[in-house]
Amino acid sequence: MKRALTDLAVFGGPAAFLRPLLVGMPTVGDRARFLARLEWALDNEWLTNGGPLATELEGRIADITGVRHAVATCNATAALQLVLRASGVTGQVIMPSLTFAATPHAASWVGLEPVFCDVDPVTGCLDPARVEELITPATGAILGVHLWGRAAPVAELEMLAAEHGVKLFFDAAHAFGCTFGGRSIGGFGDAEVFSFHATKTVMAFEGGAVTTDDGELAERLVALRNFGIDRNKSVTAVGMNAKMSEASAAMGLTSLDAFEETRERNRDNHALYRSELHGVPGIEVLPFDERERNNHQYVILLTDRAVTGLHRDRLRTLLQAEKVFPRLYFSPPCHLMPVYRTDPPLRLEHTERLSERVLALPTGPSVSFEDIRRVCSIVRLAAERGEQIDAMWAQAVPA
Numbered sequence: 001m002k003r004a005l006t007d008l009a010v011f012g013g014p015a016a017f018l019r020p021l022l023v024g025m026p027t028v029g030d031r032a033r034f035l036a037r038l039e040w041a042l043d044n045e046w047l048t049n050g051g052p053l054a055t056e057l058e059g060r061i062a063d064i065t066g067v068r069h070a071v072a073t074c075n076a077t078a079a080l081q082l083v084l085r086a087s088g089v090t091g092q093v094i095m096p097s098l099t100f101a102a103t104p105h106a107a108s109w110v111g112l113e114p115v116f117c118d119v120d121p122v123t124g125c126l127d128p129a130r131v132e133e134l135i136t137p138a139t140g141a142i143l144g145v146h147l148w149g150r151a152a153p154v155a156e157l158e159m160l161a162a163e164h165g166v167k168l169f170f171d172a173a174h175a176f177g178c179t180f181g182g183r184s185i186g187g188f189g190d191a192e193v194f195s196f197h198a199t200k201t202v203m204a205f206e207g208g209a210v211t212t213d214d215g216e217l218a219e220r221l222v223a224l225r226n227f228g229i230d231r232n233k234s235v236t237a238v239g240m241n242a243k244m245s246e247a248s249a250a251m252g253l254t255s256l257d258a259f260e261e262t263r264e265r266n267r268d269n270h271a272l273y274r275s276e277l278h279g280v281p282g283i284e285v286l287p288f289d290e291r292e293r294n295n296h297q298y299v300i301l302l303t304d305r306a307v308t309g310l311h312r313d314r315l316r317t318l319l320q321a322e323k324v325f326p327r328l329y330f331s332p333p334c335h336l337m338p339v340y341r342t343d344p345p346l347r348l349e350h351t352e353r354l355s356e357r358v359l360a361l362p363t364g365p366s367v368s369f370e371d372i373r374r375v376c377s378i379v380r381l382a383a384e385r386g387e388q389i390d391a392m393w394a395q396a397v398p399a
């Protein structure tokens with residue numbers, strides 16, 4: 001454990017880890033089972049285009065999320081595009097800016113205009129009061145994000161959407177296996193979209209799924225993900241190729257088999273981060289709502305420079321020198337990215353404040369409790385001696 005400032009790698013000490021400790025290390029599950037599924041797909045000589053493994057995965061996703069239809073896709077970005085297109089949304093889509101670029105990109109790619117909305121300062125999810133202010137006749141949809149696996153304000157957004165006659169979707173890329181009001185995420189709004197990217201709790205190398213109870217929407221999605229070919233084999237829409245391959249489905253099923261174990265491990269990791277950093281001034285590991293189920297995939301550290309004396313980016317650099325690689329999920333927020341920045345820039349107070357403070361920390365089954373204690377000892381040292389570190393930094397750390 002690091003106790004003195006000279007123990008820190010930025011000041012010449014040995015790095016705390018030999019192998020890099022990353023956010024989003026893949027949760028593969030039983031490798032032999034994956035390889036057996038892959039062999040089976042090869043023997044079956046059906047490798048994509050709605051194959052049996054992808055169909056099995058869809059069935060399991062629908063069961064787990066409690067919806068009638070799950071439509072598997074090659075990734076969540078394409079799934080978001082499909083759902084917006086298949087729902088006939090036009091005009092503007094209100095969404096948070098505190099999200100991955102994929103959320104506004106999906107809308108932009110199908111010719112819609114993302115309208116960025118501020119978030120609740122505590123949850124980081126859409127603030128319904130701010131959403132309501134942004135609704136105009138040009139609004140086609142609201143796209144909530146269940147940020148870090150914590151549910152967006154589903155009930156309020158459902159009310160707003162109904163009242164104003166606009167569609168409601170959720171980007172549930174982070175939220176597989178999570179609940180809202182005890183009900184599985186996946187069944188809210190008109191449709192929800194999951195990601196099964198390599199960095200997610202359940203992963204399929206690349207993959208995604210739309211979940212919905214709307215049978216007609218599901219049918220349009222199935223056609224649109226396959227060039228617009230409908231059930232009569234007629235091309236009735238301008239579709240794309242967004243199908244999930246059997247190799248991805250084999251991975252997704254295997255990772256899904258391990259989901260409960262992954263979830264429990266993530267939950268214990270999160271609890272350890274919370275207890276190890278409890279009471280450290282200027283440092284908060286975001287809690288989860290104990291009444292809800294979560295996948296605990298995102299361990300979110302919020303730093304307060306006014307208290308620690310150390311800028312978030314400096315803490316990140318300091319951790320990187322120890323071979324710990326936190327991620328900026330999400331900083332900068334989308335409305336300040338060059339592609340979406342306006343002149344003068346839009347100001348979203350709570351989004352920007354959270355975005356300046358956030359660091360996502362490594363978790364998952366390959367991160368040991370000992371690893372976490374070690375990471376926390378570095379964070380604690382940095383937070384408690386932030387001003388001294390800042391003063392030493394200019395002299396000791398190469399530009």
Ligand code: T4K
Pocket residue numbers: 022023024025026075076077078099100102103145171173174194195196197198199207208325327329
């Ligand atoms: N909506 C939201 C709210 C999202 O967060 C995302 C994606 C989407 C929509 C779109 O979903 P997809 O279309 O991707 O299904 C990563 C992921 O690529 C992206 O899927 C994810 N969110 C985003 C939050 O993170 P980057 O740019 O941070 O990826 P990269 O390559 O820098 O790696 C991230 C971390 O994971 C690093 O610590 C390294 C580690 N990693 C990564 C890969 C690929 C591994 O350890 N092994 C791996 O195989 O975007």
